[in-house]
Amino acid sequence: MKFCSDCGHAVDQLIPPGDHLPRAVCPACGTVHYRNPKVVSGCVPIWEGKVLMCRRNIEPRLGLWTFPAGFLEMDETSAQGAARETLEESQAEVDITGLLAVINVPYVSQIYMIYHGTMRSPHHGVTPESSETRLMSEEEIPWDDIAFPTIWHGLKFFFENRTKGVQDIHTLDLMTRYGRRPEVTTGSKD
Template sequence: MKFCSTCGQAVSLLVPPGDNRERYVCSHCGTIHYQNPRNVVGTVPVWEDKVLLCRRAIEPRYGYWTLPAGFMEMGETTSEAAARETLEEAGARVEVQNLFSLLNVPRVHQVHLFYLARLLDLDIEAGEESLEVRLFEEHEIPWDDIAFPTVGQTLRFFFADRQSGSYGLHTGDVLRSLRDG
């Protein structure tokens, strides 16, 4: 960041009084520009014994498979954002259920949240950010072509919970690189 979004003057990186970390601060108007992690929200859309995945039509990880998810917008709840992203990426209408996984990805300043979701019908189609969408049974999941570690981990949690018959909330930190899948 070079300029203040409030007044347009140059900013400096310093620790403001009473704070414990460097922030961009405008010496002209005094605005402190806090930079916080971004929420990526999505769903684990389920139809009978299958999970809906999208093949990415955008970078990063073009051509790899993912759960429908994306950045939360201002004015949305996390569940509203998850339903919107599922509709945008997979043309899928869902009933959003409970929060299923919350995974911190500190190296890219993100928190990924996935909700369990029930597909309301099979009227699905690839959106602008997807090359294709498809329902997969567990043994069909393209594990070597999963786009992001958080998606792979969420799918592993889902299939383990389904086998045990009890779905819980899963949390943790993902420290691997994007290329680790």
């Protein structure tokens, strides 16, 4: 940030009194501007036991597979964001039925909140963001063509829960951007 979004004056990078990190501080109006992680909200939509997957029609990772997910908007809950993203990326309407996972991705300053979702009907289709949508069983998931590690892990958590017959909430810290199975720390809430 170079200019104050409140008054337009050039900002200084300094540690404000009582803080511990450099911040963009406006010397004219005194506003301290904070940079915080972005929240990504996603949904694993289910219809008759199959997961609705979307082939990305946008960068990054054009042509690879994901479940619906995207940045949270202002004035919506993370569950509302997951339902909205599902509609925007697949035309599917879902009922959010619970939290599946929270995945911290500090190397890109993101926090993923992934939800279970039950599709209200079998309707789904392409959108500007998805060139293809398809209901898939676990065996049909294109594991080598998953767009992001967060999606790969979210799917693994979903199928692990289903195998165990539970609805655990998983947590995961992705500490590196390399590989499908990066260095992680995990835990689950019973």
